[in-house]
Each structure stands twice: as structure tokens, then as C-alpha cells.
Amino acid sequence: MTHETQRSTGIGRAIDILDYLNRRRSPVGIGDLARALKAPRSSIYSIVGRLAEAEILQLDRDNNVFFGRAVYLYGDAYLASQPLVRLGRDEVIRLSRETGETTQLCMLVAAKYTVAFMHPGASLFRISSEAGVLVPIPWTASGRLLLGGMSDREIEDLIPREDYVLPNGAVIDPAQFIREVRDACAGNVMETTGLSDPYTTCLASAIFDHMRMPVATICFMVPANTPDSRKQDLLQHLKQSADKVSLSLLTASRQAGIAGASDAA
Amino acid sequence: MTHETQRSTGIGRAIDILDYLNRRRSPVGIGDLARALKAPRSSIYSIVGRLAEAEILQLDRDNNVFFGRAVYLYGDAYLASQPLVRLGRDEVIRLSRETGETTQLCMLVAAKYTVAFMHPGASLFRISSEAGVLVPIPWTASGRLLLGGMSDREIEDLIPREDYVLPNGAVIDPAQFIREVRDACAGNVMETTGLSDPYTTCLASAIFDHMRMPVATICFMVPANTPDSRKQDLLQHLKQSADKVSLSLLTASRQAGIAGASDAA
DNA sequence: ACACAATGTCTCATATACAAGACAATGCAG
DNA sequence: CTGCATTGTCTTGTATATGAGACATTGTGT
Known part of the structure; x- marks a missing residue:
């Protein structure tokens, strides 16, 4: 040696x-x-x-x-500087209270999916993923929404081969994955079941920045056997919330744009 | 050169x-x-x-x-690992909602006072200090409570001379300061007016760890002209909240003590 | 138009932070 | 007890990251 x-x-x-x-x-x-x-x-x-x-x-x-x-303390300063996280967080808490479901704010970090903030639901349904842990993008409903702004080529370059292998060993076809991305993008809602966890359904909707690029998602983690009508209802909630945050984000960025790089008083 | x-x-x-x-x-x-x-x-x-x-x-x-x-994300992980901050934070939010006042969780960091978490009140009273900024200990009511567990000597060693100079130029006598520390400790409440800011009264009460050492304070920032009866009422709120958190902390540390250094499942 | 300041990218030398390893002090299993 | 593993502290040589500065660009004020 x-x-x-x-x-x-x-x-x-x-x-x-x-x-x-x-x-x-x-x-x-x-x-x-x-x-x-x-x-x-x-x-x-x-x-x-x-x-x-x-x-x-x-x-x-x-x-x-x-x-x-x-x-x-640093994290708090970051939070204060980021309208997206601040607003998204508040909306997650509100949604979780309103619906009683486990609710998350999700983002991409370094070509992985991560939960930026999570609020547990009223029911005892267990928490499937912890905040801050990095997860392969194809394992999640949110991941499909978050890639909406990218070309096929960019998506292929971003995701390493091994990330297409699910925890249960099944392998997702990259071409099929891209079709799902396009699908999710079209309606700005996505539902997946049994990807990262066999008994969990993930319901998600994307938040967009001022360029209409997806920057985060709000999502519910519900038991897979939740009735479809309930899932549809929840998806509507998500879409409304996501749109609301996207809009707030837009006005926030307008203000920032006028003031330039903001400075403390 | x-x-x-x-x-x-x-x-x-x-x-x-x-x-x-x-x-x-x-x-x-x-x-x-x-x-x-x-x-x-x-x-x-x-x-x-x-x-x-x-x-x-x-x-x-x-x-x-x-x-x-x-x-x-790192900050979130820290938060999850620290019962004190997690519990204190929740209590600050609750108190702020209940009383409508600006409420803070304060701690010492590297021989300075800092606001770990803040929740603005319902009234339009302005925010006097931002979370995360380090402030000389003698400028604050909380600082007096937080030094309760230290000897005169330790206090003298901890605080640099220049920290006794208030923003308005007035100088606090170190001996007088120590008397105030002992005073605050006795009743576990402290009230100061016009230290860091001439028109603000700070009301505080300490949270203790399992060794009965002060580790944080909960405090209200109110206008200096708030009626005394109201201040007394708020101090009672603070003391109750602080005691509640201290107790939760005690049971939390008991559990941790049994399990030893905790580990993920 | 000009001068002047600031930005981002490079190159190079040398002061020094990292890595290896020795050491004493615990800890722990049988 | 004995043997082996782990911890925390220290010392030392050398690979290299830092700091100085040169350079081409871009910005800003008059």
C-alpha cells in the first residue's frame, strides 16, 4: 500500500x-x-x-x-431569504391541518429529490421519508413534475442509470419515465403508488417560478388503499395550493426585481 | 508592506x-x-x-x-435533534398567538445573546432584533436569566468589557449587573426597559435543563409604555410556558438517558 | 468619449494543513 | 488478570491550497 x-x-x-x-x-x-x-x-x-x-x-x-x-441559525437566515421555502412551508402546514394528511414540500438538490419540509398528518399513517434525505428522482411522483421544464436530453443526462432501479428491484424504462414526466406536466398533478414504498400513494402538484419552471412540489403521502374519490379531492387541494404559492412567488419576484439585490435597512 | x-x-x-x-x-x-x-x-x-x-x-x-x-436541511436536522429548540419554538408560536405579542426564544452562543426563533405579534409594534444576530449579553433581560447558573467569577470572565456599553453610550457597572443576574434568577422572571432600544420593554423567563441550569429564555418584546398590570400578566404567561418546556425537557432527557446515544431505526 | 474601478479567470511559489504514525490512556471481552 | 480495540493527543514530512498578482472584460461615472 x-x-x-x-x-x-x-x-x-x-x-x-x-x-x-x-x-x-x-x-x-x-x-x-x-x-x-x-x-x-x-x-x-x-x-x-x-x-x-x-x-x-x-x-x-x-x-x-x-x-x-x-x-x-444559518438555516433560518436561508429560510427568510427564500420566499419559495417560506411560503411553501406555510402552505404545507395549512394543508396538513385542513386535510389531516401528511404533507410535504419537495425540491431537487444536486440531481436528487429531497423533502424540504414535512408536516405529519392527523392519522397515524407512518412517515415514509425524512426531510433532507436525498432520493433518486424516478422513485417519486414529485420527481416527474420537477423535471417538467427540461428537454428529454437534459433529463437523460441528469439521472444516473442506477437511479432507475426501485427499492424493490424493479427497473423503470427511461423512455417510459420521460413519457410520465410529460404527462405529469400537462395537468400539473401526479399520482404514483408503490414506488419508494409498496403501500403508499404519493399525490403531488408543482410550484412554478416566474419563468414558469417547476421549482418545488407540494405533495400528500396517503395509504395506497385510499378511495379514488378522496385522492381526486386531495389532488384538487394540492393544485390550488401550488398555484397560490406560484402566484405569491411571482409577485414577490416582481418586488425584488424593482428593488434589485435587496439590502437590509 | x-x-x-x-x-x-x-x-x-x-x-x-x-x-x-x-x-x-x-x-x-x-x-x-x-x-x-x-x-x-x-x-x-x-x-x-x-x-x-x-x-x-x-x-x-x-x-x-x-x-x-x-x-x-442541516438546520432542520439540528432542530429535530434538539428537544429544547423544537419544544421552545412551538411554545413561542403558541404564546404569540395567545397574547398577540412579539415572542422570542433566546439562547447564548459563544458568549453572546442570540434570538433562536422569533414570532411577530399581532400588533404593528416593530421587530427590534433579528434571529441569529449576536448581541452583547448585558443588553438584554434574557441575558441576565441565562447567566443564573454561573459564579460571579465565571460571569466576569465571560463578558468582555466593551459589552457593558449600551448602544446609547451608557455603561453598566459589572457589579450591578451581577446583582441583576441574581435578582432575575431568584424569581425566574426579568423585566428590562430601554437597554438595546429606548422604547422597548423586554419580559423574559428561563427554561432549565435537567441539571437546573438555564439554557434558554422565552421572552416578549413590548412597547415600554405597556401598562404594568399587562406586563405582570405577560410575565406570568412566560413563567408558565418556560416551566412547561423545562418539564418536557426533563422527561425527554430521561428517555434519552435510558436509550443512551440514540440511533436511527 | 474617456478614465477608473470592479469582476472573473489564470499562473506560480511557498507557507502550511493534511496524513501517517507513534504513544499513553481507557474500555471491554473472555 | 490478559489481550486487543478504541480513543484522544502529539509530532513530523511533504503534497498542495492559499495568496499575490497579472490579465482580459465588463461596468460606471463624468
Whole structure:
């Protein structure tokens, strides 16, 4: 095992750590962290130390590592700066209260699908996906809506082959997938059952930016055996909500456009 | 101007960038960012590029830098992992709805006071402090409560001299400040007027962890001319809420204690 | 039109952060 | 107890990221 000389930068390691914690969703020992990232222990000790000092990471009393207070504050600043997330979030909470269903705000991040915000429903139906975890786009109804603005070619380039394989082993045909994208886009609603989870139906509708490009979806996660009439009703709710947010977004961007890059008073 | 050779690490620069954005609360051009941090432009370009790739930062169409989607997700993960913030936040929202007042959850971060979460009141009373910004501890009612668990010596060591100078130029006597801390601690309520802002009264009560150490406060920001009876009423609300959260926190930590370092299922 | 400032992209050297590994101190299983 | 694994701390050499600066573009004011 000679030197293949492939050093990583501190920043690269730091990003890896944050990404790993985001996927893991629970504190890790520093040793385990180094092992998981296949990084030298000494480097991780040093980097964790520095990030902990900035409160980006936090060490509990057993020296287990997790996100620190600072990231929460940063996240809050991001939220305040993003009308999409702020408005979408409020609408998700409202919809969830109104319908009693588990409701989510979904977006694309780095060629993956992710739940930006989730509000559990009144019923005890279990939560199928956690906020922040990255999931292959073809596994989701929302994914089909979110690709609406892209050409066939762009879609093919974006999605790696392995993402077409569902958790149950079934494989989606890319051509068929693109047809579903076009379909979803046409009516701005999408319904899928049994993709990421066999007993769950996902109902979704897209939110558009000022260029009419889909930027997020609002969706319900309901049991697969929900009556069709109920599903249709929920889809109408979603579409209305999504349109409402799209509109608010439009007026928000108009205001921002006039003021230019906004500045604090 | 010869070389004084004081290089900074990438991580150090990255932390500086995040901290600066948190204080600024609006996007910055990369050039301005470098200037503000007194860092070489080329370094900042490179580091911003890498952080943007990880979506920790985001560049808008004018290449202005701000927090990216990833920090929001990380912040959400932090929130989920912290009963204090999660519970405190819910209680702030409830209190704000119930009383119509501007309500905040406050904590200490790195020897400063900060608003972890804020909910505006029904009235049009203006917001005096933004979430995430670091403020000298002596400027706030909450700060007095949050130091309750420390010795005189620890308090003196924690607070730099310049933090005793109020925005209006008045200087607080450290000994007097410590007396106020002891006072606040005794009744677990604190009221201050005209510290950070001449026309604002801050009403606060502390939340305690399982060791009975203050870890946060819930507080109202009300106009200074609010009738005293109303203030007393609000203080009772605060104390009740704070106690409720402290209790929830206690049972939460009991459960965590049994399970040890929690792990995902 | 001009001058001047700021932006984004490069190249290169050298100060230094990372990686390897040694070490003592715990922890834990049998 | 003994043996083996893990943790946290430290030291040291060298691969390389940072910082200085040059450059072509683009913006801005007069």
C-alpha cells in the first residue's frame, strides 16, 4: 500500500462530514465518522474541532458529533431569504391541518429529490421519508413534475442509470419515465403508488417560478388503499395550493426585481 | 508592506464567510465579501465555489453569495435533534398567538445573546432584533436569566468589557449587573426597559435543563409604555410556558438517558 | 468619449494543513 | 488478570491550497 497521493482539502472533508451527518440523522463518534468517510483520524479530529468551535458542529458529553446551533441559525437566515421555502412551508402546514394528511414540500438538490419540509398528518399513517434525505428522482411522483421544464436530453443526462432501479428491484424504462414526466406536466398533478414504498400513494402538484419552471412540489403521502374519490379531492387541494404559492412567488419576484439585490435597512 | 506570513485555512475562511452572511442577512458580491473579511479575492473565489457546489452557499444570477439549500436541511436536522429548540419554538408560536405579542426564544452562543426563533405579534409594534444576530449579553433581560447558573467569577470572565456599553453610550457597572443576574434568577422572571432600544420593554423567563441550569429564555418584546398590570400578566404567561418546556425537557432527557446515544431505526 | 474601478479567470511559489504514525490512556471481552 | 480495540493527543514530512498578482472584460461615472 504505497502512497497514491490523493489528499483532500479541509473544506472537502468538512462538506463530507456535514453531508454524512445529514444522511445519518444522529450523532456519531469521531472514530466512526473517520471510518465512514474513509478519512484519516487525525484530520477528522482537527476539522471537527474547528467546526465545533464555530458551533457548526456540536460535541455531546460522549464526544459524539452532530450539527450545532450555528447551522440552525444559518438555516433560518436561508429560510427568510427564500420566499419559495417560506411560503411553501406555510402552505404545507395549512394543508396538513385542513386535510389531516401528511404533507410535504419537495425540491431537487444536486440531481436528487429531497423533502424540504414535512408536516405529519392527523392519522397515524407512518412517515415514509425524512426531510433532507436525498432520493433518486424516478422513485417519486414529485420527481416527474420537477423535471417538467427540461428537454428529454437534459433529463437523460441528469439521472444516473442506477437511479432507475426501485427499492424493490424493479427497473423503470427511461423512455417510459420521460413519457410520465410529460404527462405529469400537462395537468400539473401526479399520482404514483408503490414506488419508494409498496403501500403508499404519493399525490403531488408543482410550484412554478416566474419563468414558469417547476421549482418545488407540494405533495400528500396517503395509504395506497385510499378511495379514488378522496385522492381526486386531495389532488384538487394540492393544485390550488401550488398555484397560490406560484402566484405569491411571482409577485414577490416582481418586488425584488424593482428593488434589485435587496439590502437590509 | 512585506510578508507577515499569516495564512488562513480554507475552513477558517469558510467559517468566516458563514458568520459574515449570518450577520449581514442579505446576499453579497464576492468582491465585497473578500473586502469585508480582509481576505484575498482569489481565495474567496475558490472557497465560495466549493461551498456553492455543495449547496452550502448559493449564487444568484448576479453572482451574489448567500446561504444555500443545504444549510436549511442541516438546520432542520439540528432542530429535530434538539428537544429544547423544537419544544421552545412551538411554545413561542403558541404564546404569540395567545397574547398577540412579539415572542422570542433566546439562547447564548459563544458568549453572546442570540434570538433562536422569533414570532411577530399581532400588533404593528416593530421587530427590534433579528434571529441569529449576536448581541452583547448585558443588553438584554434574557441575558441576565441565562447567566443564573454561573459564579460571579465565571460571569466576569465571560463578558468582555466593551459589552457593558449600551448602544446609547451608557455603561453598566459589572457589579450591578451581577446583582441583576441574581435578582432575575431568584424569581425566574426579568423585566428590562430601554437597554438595546429606548422604547422597548423586554419580559423574559428561563427554561432549565435537567441539571437546573438555564439554557434558554422565552421572552416578549413590548412597547415600554405597556401598562404594568399587562406586563405582570405577560410575565406570568412566560413563567408558565418556560416551566412547561423545562418539564418536557426533563422527561425527554430521561428517555434519552435510558436509550443512551440514540440511533436511527 | 474617456478614465477608473470592479469582476472573473489564470499562473506560480511557498507557507502550511493534511496524513501517517507513534504513544499513553481507557474500555471491554473472555 | 490478559489481550486487543478504541480513543484522544502529539509530532513530523511533504503534497498542495492559499495568496499575490497579472490579465482580459465588463461596468460606471463624468
